[in-house]
Amino acid sequence: MIDEDLGMLIGALKNKTGSFFLVQVDDYDLREDLILKLKVGTAEAGATVVVDFVENKGKKKLYDFIMENLPDSPPHSVFLKNMDLDPLYKDDPQKYLRNLNFSREILGDLGINLVIIASSDLANGIITGARDFADWISQRYVFKKVRAITPDVFSRALQMDRQERFTGDRDPKYIKSMIEILESQLFEAEKAGKDEGFICRNILDDLAKFYGQNGDYKEAIEIYERMLKKFDINNYPRAFAGIIGNMGNAYSNLPTGDRGENLKKSIECHEKALKVYIKENLSFNWAGTQNNLGIVYSNLPTGDRGKNLKKAIEFYKNALKIRTKENFPIDWAMTQNNLGTIYAQIPTGDRGENLKKAIECFKNALEVRTKENFPVDWAMTQNNLGAVYQSLPTGDRGENMKKSIECYKNALKVYIKENFPIDWAMTQNNLGNAYSNLPTGDRGENMKKAIECYKKSLEVRTKENFPVEWAMTQNNLGNTYTQLPTGDRGENLKKAIECYKKSLEVRTKENFPVDWAMTQNNLGASYKNLPTGDRGENLKKAIEYNENALRIYTKENFPVDWAMTQNNLGTVYQSLPTGDRGENMKKSIECYENALKINTKENFPVDWAMTQNNLGNAYSNLPIGDRGENLKKAIECYKKSLEVRTKENFPVDWAMTQNNLGIAYRKLPTGDHGENLNKAIECYEKALKIYTKENFPVYWAGTQNNMGTAYQSFPSGDRGENLNKSIECYEKALKIYTKENFPVEWAMTQNNIGNSYLQIPTGNRGENLKKAVECYEKALEVRTKENFPLEWAMTQNNMGNAYSDLPTGDRGENLKKSIECYENALEIRTKENFPVDWAGTMSNLGLVYANIPTGDRKENLRKAVECYENALSVFTGEDFPDEHGNIKINLSLARHMIDG
Numbered sequence: 001m002i003d004e005d006l007g008m009l010i011g012a013l014k015n016k017t018g019s020f021f022l023v024q025v026d027d028y029d030l031r032e033d034l035i036l037k038l039k040v041g042t043a044e045a046g047a048t049v050v051v052d053f054v055e056n057k058g059k060k061k062l063y064d065f066i067m068e069n070l071p072d073s074p075p076h077s078v079f080l081k082n083m084d085l086d087p088l089y090k091d092d093p094q095k096y097l098r099n100l101n102f103s104r105e106i107l108g109d110l111g112i113n114l115v116i117i118a119s120s121d122l123a124n125g126i127i128t129g130a131r132d133f134a135d136w137i138s139q140r141y142v143f144k145k146v147r148a149i150t151p152d153v154f155s156r157a158l159q160m161d162r163q164e165r166f167t168g169d170r171d172p173k174y175i176k177s178m179i180e181i182l183e184s185q186l187f188e189a190e191k192a193g194k195d196e197g198f199i200c201r202n203i204l205d206d207l208a209k210f211y212g213q214n215g216d217y218k219e220a221i222e223i224y225e226r227m228l229k230k231f232d233i234n235n236y237p238r239a240f241a242g243i244i245g246n247m248g249n250a251y252s253n254l255p256t257g258d259r260g261e262n263l264k265k266s267i268e269c270h271e272k273a274l275k276v277y278i279k280e281n282l283s284f285n286w287a288g289t290q291n292n293l294g295i296v297y298s299n300l301p302t303g304d305r306g307k308n309l310k311k312a313i314e315f316y317k318n319a320l321k322i323r324t325k326e327n328f329p330i331d332w333a334m335t336q337n338n339l340g341t342i343y344a345q346i347p348t349g350d351r352g353e354n355l356k357k358a359i360e361c362f363k364n365a366l367e368v369r370t371k372e373n374f375p376v377d378w379a380m381t382q383n384n385l386g387a388v389y390q391s392l393p394t395g396d397r398g399e400n401m402k403k404s405i406e407c408y409k410n411a412l413k414v415y416i417k418e419n420f421p422i423d424w425a426m427t428q429n430n431l432g433n434a435y436s437n438l439p440t441g442d443r444g445e446n447m448k449k450a451i452e453c454y455k456k457s458l459e460v461r462t463k464e465n466f467p468v469e470w471a472m473t474q475n476n477l478g479n480t481y482t483q484l485p486t487g488d489r490g491e492n493l494k495k496a497i498e499c500y501k502k503s504l505e506v507r508t509k510e511n512f513p514v515d516w517a518m519t520q521n522n523l524g525a526s527y528k529n530l531p532t533g534d535r536g537e538n539l540k541k542a543i544e545y546n547e548n549a550l551r552i553y554t555k556e557n558f559p560v561d562w563a564m565t566q567n568n569l570g571t572v573y574q575s576l577p578t579g580d581r582g583e584n585m586k587k588s589i590e591c592y593e594n595a596l597k598i599n600t601k602e603n604f605p606v607d608w609a610m611t612q613n614n615l616g617n618a619y620s621n622l623p624i625g626d627r628g629e630n631l632k633k634a635i636e637c638y639k640k641s642l643e644v645r646t647k648e649n650f651p652v653d654w655a656m657t658q659n660n661l662g663i664a665y666r667k668l669p670t671g672d673h674g675e676n677l678n679k680a681i682e683c684y685e686k687a688l689k690i691y692t693k694e695n696f697p698v699y700w701a702g703t704q705n706n707m708g709t710a711y712q713s714f715p716s717g718d719r720g721e722n723l724n725k726s727i728e729c730y731e732k733a734l735k736i737y738t739k740e741n742f743p744v745e746w747a748m749t750q751n752n753i754g755n756s757y758l759q760i761p762t763g764n765r766g767e768n769l770k771k772a773v774e775c776y777e778k779a780l781e782v783r784t785k786e787n788f789p790l791e792w793a794m795t796q797n798n799m800g801n802a803y804s805d806l807p808t809g810d811r812g813e814n815l816k817k818s819i820e821c822y823e824n825a826l827e828i829r830t831k832e833n834f835p836v837d838w839a840g841t842m843s844n845l846g847l848v849y850a851n852i853p854t855g856d857r858k859e860n861l862r863k864a865v866e867c868y869e870n871a872l873s874v875f876t877g878e879d880f881p882d883e884h885g886n887i888k889i890n891l892s893l894a895r896h897m898i899d900g
Helices: 002-015 028-045 062-069 093-108 120-129 151-158 172-191 196-213 217-230 237-253 259-273 283-299 305-322 329-345 351-368 375-391 397-414 421-437 443-460 467-483 489-506 513-529 535-552 559-575 581-598 605-621 627-644 651-667 673-690 697-713 719-733 743-759 765-782 789-805 811-828 835-851 857-872 881-899
Strands: 020-025 048-052 077-081 113-118 137-143
Touching (some): 020 028, 020 120, 028 077, 172 196, 196 217, 196 237, 217 237, 237 259, 259 283, 283 305, 283 329, 305 329, 375 397, 397 421, 421 443, 489 513, 513 535, 513 559, 535 559, 581 605, 605 627, 605 651, 627 651, 651 697, 673 697, 697 743, 719 743, 743 765, 789 811, 811 835, 857 881
Parallel strands (some): 020 113, 020 137
8 A cells, every 4th residue: 555655665764874765656646746745754854855867968877966966964865756767878778777786886875865766667677687786775665556645644654663664575585585685795895895884874784674574683683783883872872772772672572592681681772772862852762662661571571570561551651652642643553552461461450440441552552553544453453452351350241252252353354364374363262262251142152162263273373383372272272171061071071181181292391381380270170070980080180280280380479370279279179079078178178268368359359259159168068067157157258259249240150159158058057947948049049040041051950959959958838839849940950951961960950859759748658759769760870889979879878768768569678678778878978988977877777677577676676776876976965966866766766675
């Protein structure tokens, strides 16, 4: 486009000296318009002279004619107009081209920018016939379109940032060919003993820039160091500042060596440049250097991250004092974009407020960076804005994620795979993240879209070409498989584990310790949730991976990640089926309390609320100590969590905590039990306002299951009616909890329905108990001793209860089956590991032996006495007064019957 090319040329003429430029244009009116705008655009850089070769009546040579038209003080730029009409060589173009070759070094010594404005024929002739002269041409511009350049567009073109815009042809072959030409010229110039100033101005300056464009920053720095020996701050302050600033940019991009040291050198360079670039005298250069310092501090890996980013913000704000929207809109937009990036990253202060500032900055940038005028910059800022909306902790989460998705889709209108494969892959990855976190709509469909985006990204982000990005996207793909609600849960988690392990092929502890720790943490979460295989072994692996993460995530260096991993580790210990249950829960509570040392309500309200919720879960499940006190602590934690997790701001988390609070009230042994259950049902009903069957089918089913359990426990009202409501809730849950998709939850709900039929006092008792047995048998299809030993034992105990009460069929056979079930349960429910459950099953077994009509009566009663005495060793009068009293009565009756 004419306006962008014009802006690049003007930027070059204002910032370079001793360079040659070729402007190819055939239309006469456009040629005159360009010359006028070039003069206006470069006026502030120094005098400009337009040399019209139509006036070369005296048949003078090019050099002589230029010298005749120059003022006493050399100009900054000379425009050679109508060279193709030069009568001197009109009939002998080859001679003219040869003379151009002879005059190149003499013209170079003038220290001016030479702009040749020529027709296509002459321009092509110079390139092909005057090769030596053409080698000195820094850039070639071709203007073909004949259209007016509006004042607004022209103003923007004048203000295009040199660092961002004047980059020339970025084609790698072109860059390498220019490096070869300049290196050849350098060799010839040094061989000929050319003046060092001439070499610096005409060769080294361009060579360093092309080295930078080719990624050869080390070579560029060596050239800048050579140039600084010639242009010191005392004799050539402006040149010195330009060179030292460029060297600072090269250090900023240097990929080798110590990153922190490189950036410190970059800062040192820019600070030296500011000794020349004074705000009052050279405000534009001062602002550019302030912007560059902001970039360096934003990337500085050493020192206090928060303080570095605050310095970056200060430098960007300094730059904006000069880079105003009115005077320098393009530079203003670039700095606004940079400032937004910092606000999005800063770890201190109010996270929500920082991200709101970031959004404001990006929106400011988009006032200038429009899709029509600056499509690539528009796409980049849209991508940045999408990332901020995705991270925003305040407001409607669903709306934020929708805005994020919209921004990424906008970016993909420019970042198409064919033209911008790397940016396309990056944005596909980001879009996958947004769909993965979208809380509204069909969760399964959102996750499938996320997986599709990640797989697209991996078409470009291969392990061979982009190993770091490949590993990151593999990690993200793993995260999505862990959250996928549809399909086989075990298979999804196995795919996730496979993705994480692929990621660790690149993310090694030695090379990428932080990313290694993150993926270790993710692996721990996957093993924690894996429903297949040995549950205890899976959770042991989860603990191992979380503890690996903590080798890097220390409280001192990574307090936030340390707290997150402590939280995750607490969740694993809470779920661990092996070992001492009480000890595991104590470790869980300790981990959550560790997390809360960092996750304070003031600094991390969202994480604080999450950890309070988890701590509530731990206290709710703690089997030792005063049960009532533990549940009161759990309720207190949940209520704290709800101070942040409001229905308005965090509806999904609010619903989760309401559900958990309902569970705690349901289990609370103190106070009015009926009142507690009313509160529990109230909590579940609140949760179901968010957890609808359509939007959150799995959570809806879980809450229906919990409400069924509350109705099952209700002591007041119509007992039969309450148990019928309980069964109704469980059957609703089974509409989602199918054996195929949710086998564990399906088995749990079957067990719960069996419990309701076991207790229901109305209807046909025999039929109800047969239904209970049928439900338990279904549950045991999944709850096997090998995979789910605790649940298997619980259901065996429940089925023993059903057979012991079954009034139909052979009574003796029923009680034998009951004994078999209880003895099965006791294989897992040992006194050492599960003393309370062991004692409960012992008491149940004692009742059956006391009542069995077959076999040796006294022997059965002696077994009953033994079972009761075993149960009383746990159910003491102090800790379990109700159970203790009932068993004492049964024990007394059994002994009395033995005595006769």
